[in-house]
Amino acid sequence: MKILKCFDTVSLIKQLKSEGVSMRRRFAFYVFSVICLFLAVIIILLNLFGILNPTDRQIMNDLDAHLYSFSEGIERDCDELAACAISFSAQLEQSIQDYLTKNNLRFDELKNNPEALDSLQARLYDSVYLNMQVAPASGAFYILNTTANSNSEEMLYNGIYLKYINLYSENTVNNDFSIYRGSFATGKSQGITFHSGWKNESSTTFFENCEEIFGDGTHYALSPAVEIPDTWERARYIYVPIRDLSDNIIGVCGFEITDLLFQLSHKTVNGRWGNEIFGLLDEHNGSYSGQFSSGHYNNSDTALTLKSKNSSKIFDFGDESCIGLEKKMHLGNGEFSVTIMLPQAQYDSFIRKGQVHIMLIFLVVALLAAVCCIVISKKYVSPILRKIERVKSKEDSGEQLHIREIDDLFDFLEQKDNNYERQLESLENEKRFAEEEARKAKEEYEKASKKYELAKSEIDSLAQKHRDEIVPEEYNFFVENLGTLTPAEYRIYELYLSGMTAKQIAEALHLSENTIKYHNKNIYSKLGISSRKQLLRFAALKQHTDGKEDWT
């Protein structure tokens, strides 16, 4: 609830708008924003350069180191097996030659000659057995390009193929073994167990490209991983040719490396990043197959494809995918891929963890930054606040804060304050003078008022006197006919009332005195008066009367 309250930003903004934001908070907010912005920019940049997500880089670095070690191991194992196979081949060549010489046979005379082939197997058995014991392999074989029964439906080849059974470690010494291919007589005479999938002779594709493979001086061949007929196992074979005295290839011999032995020899590493799975793959038309250190991937039914992603590879098994690295290697007669990979989900989990850690670091830094901002803003603003408080309480002794801008501000304010004080004093003087003037004016006014009252009363008495002197009928006639005056006459009448003489009126109206006299005559006639004096008296009375009416 409290958290929700904290996030009630609308009310917060309203409050801030109404209350305003203190300088300290504003300062803290700005600094905090700058820090966050700075952090965000750093994160974006580091992310762009792949430095920020160290998990991915660390994973790939570790995988790269392990892949290097693994590829070295693969190369060493292949070399060791190839060396054993070459030695094995030399022994067989010698023994076959001895046998043929002793029995006065040519190699092609072995075909459809089961007795001779059985006899030859009996002679070669020890070589197969001993080489299987010596080599780090799950089985050893030799296959000759001949058969005891050429009438068979499928092409068969004679030879001995021994296989270990009950393998449980990479150490094959003293393990039980069985005869997988070889004559019945050989198995019986040696007293060895017959494999569940045992047959007399082999049907194999080894001879299909033999001349081509070994024609260019290739020392050994490494086959793709194939299913071993009549078993649930898969294996690769390292094999070398067996030649006759004319250097013709008459057979092959070599060793079997089952998926199981591969797993036992190259164990899945449960390291810092979980299970790291090694693989030795070969490519066919864009899809890969091969042997992995985990049986789970060896048994995958779907074709494996590899896609590049930055510097790494995505291993797409169809229903699941892995991420890792691939290194091309030339082994025997072809190019192979040695790989290391992590399940995609496992990799993603570590990346997510890395991201959460970075987010945590960011939050902790932001938290620390916020605390620092609060402390710094407090420390930064507090002298100003103290100064303001001192200024407010008028205890300021003009001490400098040694903050140039603030000191300048306070100096400026002090200077302005002094100016204001001087202006105030001058205004107060002016006020006092104005008050004096007002008092005087009031006194004058009162005097004038008194005079006015006096004059007014005199006027009233005079008016009364005139009223008493004036014949009412004449005055009434005057008032009634005043409206009969022409505009020119009325203008002249007004000028008389303003106190002007006839001469002055003539000058003012640019008229001749005679014209004035003419108008006077008409005015007098119309108003029933006989002199200028009477005119002025009637006019004054009328003004007085009109004024009284206005007042009332």
Added chain:
Amino acid sequence: MIKRILTSLLSLAMTATCLAGCNDDTKPDADNPVTLTMWHVYGSQTQSPLNDTIEEFNSTVGKENGVIVNVVSVTSSSAIDKALSASANNEPGADNLPDLFTAYPRVAEIVGEDKLLCWDKYFSEKELSSFKEEFISEGYFGDKLLMLPIAKSSEALFLNKTLFDRFSADTDVTEESLKTFEGFFETANVYYDWSGGQSFTQINDFYNYTYIGMKAHGGEFIKNGKLNLDDEAFEKVWYPLSRAAIYGGICLDDGYAASRWKTVEIISNIGSTADILYQPEMVFYPDNTTESITSVSLPYPTFSGQKPMAVHRGGGLFAIKSDDERKNYAAYIFAKWLTEKENNVDFVVRAGYLPVTGDAFSSLISDTGIAGKESYRNLYDMLGGMVTSYELHALPLYPNASDTQSRFEQNVKLILKSAHNQFVERTANGEDKDTVLSELMDSSLSEIKKLSEKDM
């Protein structure tokens, strides 16, 4: 306001910390799978039903829960005993102990009970109660369930019917003769003569034969943790066996019966019902010719006049206790899945075993059609009859049981083979067959008693 911002940041930081630390360290998860290595015995060199079952687990429940079971070795129970012993004792060249392995209860002593995972800590009481009592009780060591039954078998008589019919046509022997041990041993000797010196059969475990035989005769083969060969019942099982073996009807060589079937050295064998996996469909003759054959599974022979009995065998699943609790829990996830009715039946019918929960057991026995292949349906029909009319007994567990059992096997073979060689030699020299046979049977009895006493 600052307080609010601080509170918000703090809350975010705490939430993020919680999220970051939310991984349950006791259970595996799909993002960080646990790989369990496994050695097991459920497969031959030509096929491995458990491997297929495990692949199904890996691609379904295992994938969802982050558990990968990686089969490192498919081997025989005796080889597993040897390998476990080598690993447990850190012998040079031995691999580390696997996380999971299937074996007989006797290996608990070899590996050390304290190194094994207690299944009852993970399985609920309800889950455990679904197992057949006689199967699960075998896995308890004191109050700890260290061996979880995943498939059980009994013993049966497998017969190469094609060749037996040929033999039967020439003699008066019929399949009926094979119902009792008396008839079985007599048939072996008749076949030996008919075939010109070929053994009729191989008994995979003389120890099991003796144990059940003596029990049927009211005796006790194992007494106070030792072989009890002075019991009168021992003679009753030894004489018929030694008679056939010394005569030559029983193969006494080491090695797999399936190999001998394939090369027609024998035409029958008594062994685990799981031997059906190894039964060849074709045999090879020394002249490089082959022949397709039909095999049948017959009930374990009984002793005339005695109660029908057989062993129930088949080990169970053990797990090595790990400091990483996720591994322990992963083992439980796999074991639980494997013993669920549908998965368990699916697995056992392809391997010639019996399911381990009551529900799955009844379901299979009532509908053997789910076994698929005819030879397997024949086996389960036969087993259905056996489980209702036979007493099935587990082998007793006692100190050094594994060693005692293997020494007894070797001693029996050694003594009887030697006696057979003497019999052949002496009868070739013109001595009376019956006299020599009788003499050698007595001397072999004395010898086995003497050798077994020496071993004890």
